[in-house]
Amino acid sequence: MLNRRNPFLELKPREQCASSSRLLLDYRSARSLGMSAVSKILKLATSRWKTKAERLRLPGRKAREEPPCAAAKPRNRRRIVVLGAPRVGKTTIVRSFLRDAPFEERYEPTAEDFHSKVFRIRGRTYQVDVLDAPGERGFPARRRLSILTGDVFLLVFSVDDRSSFEEARALREEILAAKAKLQNPGGGARAPTVVCANKMDLEPRDRTVSWAEACSAFAGDCVLFETSAKTHANLEEMFEALAARSGLPSETRPSRHRSVSMRSYQALRRGGRVPPAEGPYGALRPLARRPSLGSDLRQVLDVRVHGWVTREDK
Numbered sequence: 628m629l630n631r632r633n634p635f636l637e638l639k640p641r642e643q644c645a646s647s648s649r650l651l652l653d654y655r656s657a658r659s660l661g662m663s664a665v666s667k668i669l670k671l672a673t674s675r676w677k678t679k680a681e682r683l684r685l686p687g688r689k690a691r692e693e694p695p696c697a698a699a700k701p702r703n704r705r706r707i708v709v710l711g712a713p714r715v716g717k718t719t720i721v722r723s724f725l726r727d728a729p730f731e732e733r734y735e736p737t738a739e740d741f742h743s744k745v746f747r748i749r750g751r752t753y754q755v756d757v758l759d760a761p762g763e764r765g766f767p768a769r770r771r772l773s774i775l776t777g778d779v780f781l782l783v784f785s786v787d788d789r790s791s792f793e794e795a796r797a798l799r800e801e802i803l804a805a806k807a808k809l810q811n812p813g814g815g816a817r818a819p820t821v822v823c824a825n826k827m828d829l830e831p832r833d834r835t836v837s838w839a840e841a842c843s844a845f846a847g848d849c850v851l852f853e854t855s856a857k858t859h860a861n862l863e864e865m866f867e868a869l870a871a872r873s874g875l876p877s878e879t880r881p882s883r884h885r886s887v888s889m890r891s892y893q894a895l896r897r898g899g900r901v902p903p904a905e906g907p908y909g910a911l912r913p914l915a916r917r918p919s920l921g922s923d924l925r926q927v928l929d930v931r932v933h934g935w936v937t938r939e940d941k
Contacts, residue, residue, distance in 0.1 A: 704756070707869065709760070709780075710798045712795070715784055716823075720823065721759050725742055743757075748876045749876070775923075781822075786834045788835065822849050885908040888910060889910045892908065895908065
């Protein structure tokens with residue numbers, strides 16, 4: 628590897644001796660001419676070293692150092708966008724999917740959470756990005772961008788909060804309208820959606836939304852589940868439907884793969900083939916950050932110009 632601070636050290640021993648001798652000879656002969664001449668000689672020597680270093684530069688080094696061009700959306704990468712009113716259990720359901728933390732009774736408002744989990748399943752790599760963005764309720768333009776970049780949607784409402792039910796219905800209409808304009812103006816939209824009627828563990832007298840009413844409101848291509856983030860009731864079935872609607876293997880469900888740290892995941896990947904006893908495994912990316920809004924906007928423009936081919940298109 629080149630020493631950028633002193634390219635002279637990259638020369639071969641003979642070249643170093645020759646260069647040193649020439650420099651020393653030039654230096655001694657220039658002492659009588661004053662320090663300005665010495666400075667000129669030093670600059671000349673430095674330029675020689677830089678020229679020699681450029682000759683020794685490995686071929687293709689510059690190409691490797693340049694940032695890669697923005698690639699098309701990977702086939703095995705999906706973004707799940709989680710939407711719904713506050714206090715309906717969205718964050719707890721997301722954590723259950725990621726196996727991130729147990730249920731907590733204390734409520735803490737979520738501004739925006741972006742999670743990314745990678746899986747190794749039957750020799751193939753998958754990535755699932757989960758955007759939990761309740762803070763976008765007051766920013767329609769930003770929420771619309773999140774919808775446009777989403778591959779599958781998880782709508783959550785609480786059976787004891789009728790306003791959350793109405794908000795989920797409105798969000799469903801907004802998703803369909805946005806996707807219709809993006810995918811096929813003037814035609815139908817494809818927006819795979821899973822709906823959770825959460826807090827089914829509550830007493831019947833506390834319910835304000837019946838199961839029949841929810842089924843009627845989310846008929847069509849939605850998949851509806853009554854769930855409980857507290858007791859984990861029906862969450863596994865909901866996660867299976869979420870994987871199917873995303874075009875992902877069922878092993879992305881929490882109970883179907885082994886969760887490991889990112890360091891262990893990378894070690895297993897470097898080790899080549901995983902023994903059959905190990906089975907599928909996944910790792911949560913630490914400190915994952917949502918792509919910039921500019922990046923999301925470029926993706927939307929790319930869809931309009933070129934379109935993306937996913938497994939569901941086949």
